[in-house]
Amino acid sequence: MSGMKIINAGWFIDGTGGPVRKNIRLHIQNKRIVSITDSGSGDTAEYGTTDFGSSTILPCLVDSHVHLCISGTDDPVAREKQLDADFDKIKGLISDHIKRQLSYGVLAVRDGGDRFAYALRYRNESLDINKIPICIRVAGRAWYRAGRYGGLIGRPLQENHSLAEAINNDPEEKDHIKIVNSGLNSLKEFGKETLPQFGAGDLSDVVKIAAKYGRRVMVHANGKKPVAVALEAGCDSIEHGFFMGAENLKIMAEKEIVWVPTACTMKAYSEHMKPGSREAEVSRMNLDHQLEQISKARELGVTVALGTDSGSMGVHHGAAVIEELKLLITAGYSLPEAIRCASCNGARLLGIKDVGVISKDMAATFIVAKGDPSKLPDSLRSLDFICFKGNFINCKDEI
Numbered sequence: 001m002s003g004m005k006i007i008n009a010g011w012f013i014d015g016t017g018g019p020v021r022k023n024i025r026l027h028i029q030n031k032r033i034v035s036i037t038d039s040g041s042g043d044t045a046e047y048g049t050t051d052f053g054s055s056t057i058l059p060c061l062v063d064s065h066v067h068l069c070i071s072g073t074d075d076p077v078a079r080e081k082q083l084d085a086d087f088d089k090i091k092g093l094i095s096d097h098i099k100r101q102l103s104y105g106v107l108a109v110r111d112g113g114d115r116f117a118y119a120l121r122y123r124n125e126s127l128d129i130n131k132i133p134i135c136i137r138v139a140g141r142a143w144y145r146a147g148r149y150g151g152l153i154g155r156p157l158q159e160n161h162s163l164a165e166a167i168n169n170d171p172e173e174k175d176h177i178k179i180v181n182s183g184l185n186s187l188k189e190f191g192k193e194t195l196p197q198f199g200a201g202d203l204s205d206v207v208k209i210a211a212k213y214g215r216r217v218m219v220h221a222n223g224k225k226p227v228a229v230a231l232e233a234g235c236d237s238i239e240h241g242f243f244m245g246a247e248n249l250k251i252m253a254e255k256e257i258v259w260v261p262t263a264c265t266m267k268a269y270s271e272h273m274k275p276g277s278r279e280a281e282v283s284r285m286n287l288d289h290q291l292e293q294i295s296k297a298r299e300l301g302v303t304v305a306l307g308t309d310s311g312s313m314g315v316h317h318g319a320a321v322i323e324e325l326k327l328l329i330t331a332g333y334s335l336p337e338a339i340r341c342a343s344c345n346g347a348r349l350l351g352i353k354d355v356g357v358i359s360k361d362m363a364a365t366f367i368v369a370k371g372d373p374s375k376l377p378d379s380l381r382s383l384d385f386i387c388f389k390g391n392f393i394n395c396k397d398e399i
């Protein structure tokens with residue numbers, strides 16, 4: 001058949017969470033996968049065959065929670081500068097971050113907001129999809145209640161306005177709506193919860209307005225009450241969800257609301273705070289508690305999408321995906337299940353059709369990682385190749 005490309009792989013993970021397959025063969029035509037078969041004997045030496053017999057093919061990854069405007073630096077002065085920099089400076093930083101994401105096999109990211117909507121502006125003005133084939137979904141500026149947490153990633157709701165009204169009148173052409181509905185986690189007092197910023201009624205009106213414009217609603221929420229009201233309102237995803245408790249997890253499973261646990265943020269804090277300090281100890285306890293919740297979520301059948309919160313202190317764009325995958329595995333996920341959180345589940349959450357699973361009739365878009373699956377997720381650090389719609393990008397040369 002003309003124009004057919006054949007690719008052999010030693011190991012294959014398709015993104016659905018099913019078992020790892022050995023020795024498979026992909027047939028690609030017109031940028032799409034036409035079949036996936038076992039690469040048996042007798043069909044060797046075919047014209048146009050590319051052999052990845054000692055590598056693992058897996059789907060391209062999706063990071064469902066990033067902040068493209070901020071790096072993971074732990075230097076407080078540099079962080080402050082980034083938060084106040086103008087767009088011309090931030091443009092270069094965002095380019096660097098998405099190149100890093102791509103070099104780890106991440107082909108889609110969901111941005112959780114920045115105070116000047118620079119990620120939105122970058123996507124609209126600066127992203128050259130032909131050079132860097134990455135899908136950027138942006139929230140623009142998040143919404144929060146004046147006087148509460150949220151100033152780093154958004155703007156406050158003006159007095160005498162309802163949240164739904166403000167969103168309805170907002171001219172920013174964003175992909176999804178980000179609402180901040182709790183505070184940050186305390187690093188001094190383990191398990192300290194904050195009150196919700198908005199009520200279930202406010203949030204339910206937001207969900208309705210968002211649906212009218214075909215947008216989804218992501219809600220930053222830690223603690224039982226802030227999460228409970230967001231679930232009652234029917235939001236699309238809970239971001240972070242530290243200390244939300246088992247009851248909320250059950251509701252998430254029932255209502256099929258996605259959870260993005262961002263556990264690696266607490267791992268990074270535990271490693272960057274002064275050794276032996278209260279902050280280092282509480283971050284570690286927060287992380288352990290979150291891992292217990294993730295384990296419970298797996299048992300209950302909650303859909304978890306991998307998100308790193310890259311841009312948080314010590315959480316680096318691209319590399320953090322490895323950390324978060326490892327934490328999912330520590331919490332009890334098998335490698336294919338963890339990959340599903342970082343591919344199929346993320347792609348669905350972002351509403352992207354051609355990325356997330358490798359199957360017949362899908363675009364031939366996948367990554368090739370050196371070695372067998374036991375080398376994952378660390379092997380994401382030095383990928384062999386990314387195949388984007390049937391064309392190979394050499395990760396070292398072109399990114």
Ligand SMILES: [Zn+2]
Nearest residue numbers: 065067112309
């Ligand atoms: Zn965030």
